[in-house]
Amino acid sequence: MEAARALAQELHKNKVQLVYGGGTTGLMGEVARVLVSLSGPKAVHGIIPRALVKVATVNGMRAHQGTGDSNAGKVAERVVDSVEADGIPESEYGMTTIVPDMHTRKRLMATKVLEGGPGSGFVSLAGGFGTIEEVMEMTTWNQLGIHKVGVVLLNINGYWDGLLSWVRNAVKEGYISAENGEILAEAKEVSEVWPKLLAYRASSGRMNLDWGQE
Template sequence: MTTSQQDKPAVVCVFCGSVGGNDPAHLESARALARAFHENNVQLVYGGGTAGMMGELARTLVKLSGPQAAHGVIPRALVKVEEGYKDSQELDPAAATESAQREQAGGKAPERVLPDPMDKTTLFKESEYGVTTIVPDMHTRKRLMATKVLEGGPGSGFVALAGGFGTMEEVMEMTTWNQLGIHGVGVVLVNIKGFYDGLLAWVKNAVKEGYISPANAEILVEAKDISKVLTKLRDYKVSNGRMQLNWGQE
């Protein structure tokens, strides 16, 4: 982390379901995490969904902290199936940048958005879900979310609430990136009511069978309560079993 990042707010990417699930405890965990972000000036990056866990998390945080606190990143193909975006106005990033500059200079701007440096992206105006960046594909989405986290201040990292295949794939990829030395921030599983007991048991078995080192088993951190999540991210220590590879700008 650079010296300039020390004064920046933490940026936490949250992976979670696009549906609410059958147990209301999981939706409540999304609301509780949003409240914790608000109280600790943490900025959210998430998958841009407007329903389920994702929508609940983003809406709750925006109500508390304003739209600049939440940044959704969603592939264009998924925008078409998100009810929350059906009436949204799509903006060209260059025009959005000019609009923001006019507002900063004292001129009236029709809307305020966060321009993004990634190629082939467009934006939605601010909404109850925060600022949304539309990207061309899933790979760009994950790379942009990770980039936002790694640009954040102390305590930045990745968190998984309850979810399905997509949530599992995303959190395990960030765990793998940590093992490979691509990043060194925390990856926290929020294990509400034993939701991730099976995954944690698999990690222990993989260590026993020799596929994961005991040191690297600690890359994936468990939090059984929302109140522990930000502390675990702030206190995270990188594994001494990680690969020491030079990834350059990848």
């Protein structure tokens, strides 16, 4: 949680806007809440599938939880009590767009990120199945030439050591080229995230494919 708040501070300091999955609890919920408190609601855009929209308990939003729990993980998605044509009204967690399914959610999130300026990219804090699935999809998209922006793991307390070890072993065994083994970057401190995104250079081993409108 401390790292999540520190990341929000770094995003605010560097005038970076956040696109994320719309959760109000856990690490990303804390990043969103703190960034909105610093930069305003237009600095955060949550994108959530309609199936995850539930009935709320307080003013259309679940009360914020877990800000004092340093071990809190990803608990739940944003909870709202109404659906509007243009999304959910601005809140302490920013703006929200409702989409029909998970595939649309990921595609729209990626599109919004890629529309950004220099340093745009993907950053992952600790998480579970959904988090690692999204990390690897964006890494694969980079390898396939769909995008060429950075994918950074914020590796607090060695959380991502196992995944990084797997990448190194895959390179050693020949399943990933040495060049593409560098697609997934590591930041051990929050202060390293923005510089790594700015300094990111696409791998020379990426596939030069024509994806049309992708």
